[in-house]
Amino acid sequence: MKSIVILYNLNRHAFEYEAEFDSNVTIDSIFNALKDNYKVYKIEADKNFKWIKSIIKLKPDLVFNICEGFFGPARESVYGAILEQIQQNYSGPDSTNLLVCHNKFLSKNILKSIVNTPKGHVIRNISELNNIDDIQFPIIVKLNSEGSSIGMSEKSVVNDFNGLKTQADWLLSNYNRPVLIEEFVDGKDISMIYIEGIGVLGPCEIDSHSLFYDYEMKTLKDHTVDIFSLDGDFSKLKESVYNVVEKLDIKGYAKIDFRCKNNEFYLIEVNSQVSFHPQGEFMTCAYRENFSYKDIINHIVKNSLTSTKKINSVGWYEK
Numbered sequence: 152m153k154s155i156v157i158l159y160n161l162n163r164h165a166f167e168y169e170a171e172f173d174s175n176v177t178i179d180s181i182f183n184a185l186k187d188n189y190k191v192y193k194i195e196a197d198k199n200f201k202w203i204k205s206i207i208k209l210k211p212d213l214v215f216n217i218c219e220g221f222f223g224p225a226r227e228s229v230y231g232a233i234l235e236q237i238q239q240n241y242s243g244p245d246s247t248n249l250l251v252c253h254n255k256f257l258s259k260n261i262l263k264s265i266v267n268t269p270k271g272h273v274i275r276n277i278s279e280l281n282n283i284d285d286i287q288f289p290i291i292v293k294l295n296s297e298g299s300s301i302g303m304s305e306k307s308v309v310n311d312f313n314g315l316k317t318q319a320d321w322l323l324s325n326y327n328r329p330v331l332i333e334e335f336v337d338g339k340d341i342s343m344i345y346i347e348g349i350g351v352l353g354p355c356e357i358d359s360h361s362l363f364y365d366y367e368m369k370t371l372k373d374h375t376v377d378i379f380s381l382d383g384d385f386s387k388l389k390e391s392v393y394n395v396v397e398k399l400d401i402k403g404y405a406k407i408d409f410r411c412k413n414n415e416f417y418l419i420e421v422n423s424q425v426s427f428h429p430q431g432e433f434m435t436c437a438y439r440e441n442f443s444y445k446d447i448i449n450h451i452v453k454n455s456l457t458s459t460k461k462i463n464s465v466g467w468y469e470k
Contacts, residue, residue, distance in 0.1 A: 152188075152189060152190050152454065152464060153190070153212040153213070154189065154191075154192065154209065154211040154454060155185055155188050155189045155190070155191050155192070155196070155211055155212065155213050155214075155215055156191075156192045156193075156206060156209060156211040156213070156214045156215065156232060156255065157176050157178060157181055157185075157191065157192070157193045157215045157217070157294075158192050158194050158202065158206070158214050158215065158216050158218055158230065158241075159172075159173050159193070159195060159196065159215065159217050159218060159464075160172040160173065160194050160195070160196055160217075160218050160219050160220070160221075161173065161174075161175070161178070161195055162174050162261025162277060165284075168221055168301070169221070170185075170298075170301060171219040171298045171301070172219055173217055173219075173426065173427075173428075174428070176428065176429070177217075177426065177427050177428045177429070178193060178217075180427065180428075180429050180444060180448075181215060181217070181427055181448055183454060184444055184445040184448035184449060185215075185448060185449065187405065189452070189457040191466060192209060192211065194206065196218045196230060196265050198221060198456055199437070200233075202343040203237065203443055206234070206239060207237060209451075211239075212240070212456060213240050213241065213242060213452060213455050213456055214234055214239055214240070214241040214242070215242050215243075215261070215452065216230055216231060216234065216241045216242055216243050217243075217424070217427065217450075218230040218347075218424075219298070219424060221457045223296075224253060224254060224295070224296035224329075225250055225253070226253075226390055226425045227249040227250070227253050227423070228246040228247070228249035228250035228410040229341070231243075231245055231246035232251055233462075234461070238460060240456075240458065240459055240460050240461055241450070241455070241456065241461055242403055242451050242452060242455040243402070243403035243404060243423075243424070243455075244391070244401060244402050244404070244405060244423035244464075245402050245403075245437075245461050245463050245464050246306070246463075247400075247463060247464050247465070247466040248399065248400070248401055248405075248423045248464050248466065249397060249423050249424060250253050250404055250405075250466075251423075251466045251467070252401075252405070252420075252421045252422065252423035253295050253296050253298075253423070253424075254295060255293075255295050255296070255331055255420050256271060256272075256273045256295050256329075256331050258399065258420070258421050259271070259418060259420075261333050261398060261399065261467055262398055262399070262418060262421075263266065265391075265395070265398060266391050266394065266395060266416075266418045267415060267416060267417045268286070268417060268418045269291075269333040269334040269335070269336055269417055269419075270333060270334050271331055271332060271334065272331075272332055272333070273295050273330065273331050273332075274329065274330050274332065275318060275323075275329050275330075275396070276323065276324065276325075277316065277319060277320050277323060280312075280315065280316060280319065283332075286312070286315070286332070287334055287352065288309065288310050288311060288315075288352055289308055289309065289310050289334075289335040289337070290308070290309050290310075290315055290332050290333065290334065290335055291307055291308050291309075291332070291333060291334075292307050292308075292309060292315060292318040292319050292322065292331075292332050293307060293322075293331050294322060294326055294328055294329075294330060294331070295328070295329045295330060295331070296329070297326075297328075298422070298424075302322055302325070302326055306318055306321075308335050314346060315332065319332060319439050336410040336412050336417045337410075337412060338410040338411045338412030338413075338417075339356055339358075339410065339411045339412075340356065340357040340358075340408065340409075340410060341354050341355070341357075341381070341388075341408070341409045341411050341416065342354060342355050342356075342357065342406055342407065342409070342421075342432040342433075342435065342436060343354055343385075343388060343389065343398040343407045343408070343409070343436060344404065344405065344407070344425070344432075344433050344436040344446065345391045345392055345393075345396045345401060345404060345405050345406075345407070346403075346404045346437075346450065346451065347401075347402065347403050347454055348436045348450060348454040349442075349450060350387045350393075351392045351393055351407070351415060352398075352436045352437050352439065352440045352442070353380070353385070353389075353435075353436030353439060353440075354380070354381050354388065354409075354436060355378055355379060355380050355381060355432050355435040355436050355439065356378070356379055356380075357376060357377075357378050357383055357432060358376065358377040358378075358379075361409075378430065378431065378432055378435050379435065380436065380438065380439035381439075388409070388416055391416065392407050395407055395418070395421060397468060398467070398468060399421065399464075399466065399467065399468070400464035400465050400466060400467070400468040401421075401423065401464065402461075402462060402463075402464050403451065403454075403455070404425060404433075404451065405421055405422060405423050405425065406422040406425045406432060406433050406436075406464070407420075407421050407422070408420050408421075408422065427447075427448070429444055434447065
């Protein structure tokens with residue numbers, strides 16, 4: 152029987168950055184989906200990186216990597232890169248995918264020729280705002296390399312330059328990281344997913360009952376958010392997702408988030424590391440196409456086991 156290690160960061164709700172981490176519900180759900188077909192181990196990826204010795208000792212056939220990392224713009228890609236260094240096969244996107252997609256400005260600039268994207272800029276200090284002369288309000292202000300809407304609230308959408316300067320300065324001062332400012336698309340939050348070997352699934356809609364799906368809605372008020380699949384013909388949107396996946400040379404899987412305004416879809420971000428929570432967006436898109444939770448998790452593992460090592464992407468594929 153082949154052995155699988157679920158490598159994860161556990162959300163104990165002790166720090167803001169843990170909003171990206173997985174709950175016991177998700178970790179146990181993955182474990183239960185695999186336990187009938189594989190010998191499954193659970194290893195928490197701690198800050199001290201003791202988990203590396205555990206992986207080397209166990210020598211599993213596959214690491215089911217759902218790690219998000221603790222700090223910095225490359226935090227998601229660290230685990231894939233380390234697993235590659237110890238020549239350990241793992242599931243999901245590779246280190247290049249994880250690095251490129253976590254950088255919202257970079258990934259959208261790569262993709263803007265093939266899909267609608269909000270116009271945006273990145274600043275590293277507040278004085279750089281003075282060099283931007285094409286700002287059209289309303290603007291949304293957020294960290295360029297971050298997830299779970301960390302640092303975002305109702306104040307993140309601004310309608311004038313003073314509001315933009317105040318919010319950008321707050322993010323720069325509190326997080327000391329580049330800030331993305333881009334046109335705010337006032338519309339519905341729509342997600343699609345891609346799974347290697349299956350294809351594009353979805354969509355689903357996220358109704359947060361607020362202006363946008365902010366940090367509070369993803370944490371303290373997550374129970375008030377409605378996620379549901381959508382009926383209808385979304386073949387054009389699916390084609391756009393295939394183009395995105397091909398352009399970024401995505402391996403394994405991804406979740407692609409859009410905002411829909413006046414029947415036009417605008418790319419918000421590409422999530423190469425996804426949440427496998429049973430009621431989350433990724434699985435809701437899969438349920439729409441009549442896949443079960445167990446179907447999806449076992450497919451990802453089976454597909455990953457077709458190779459004994461990670462097949463690396465180029466990050467930006469041109470025909």
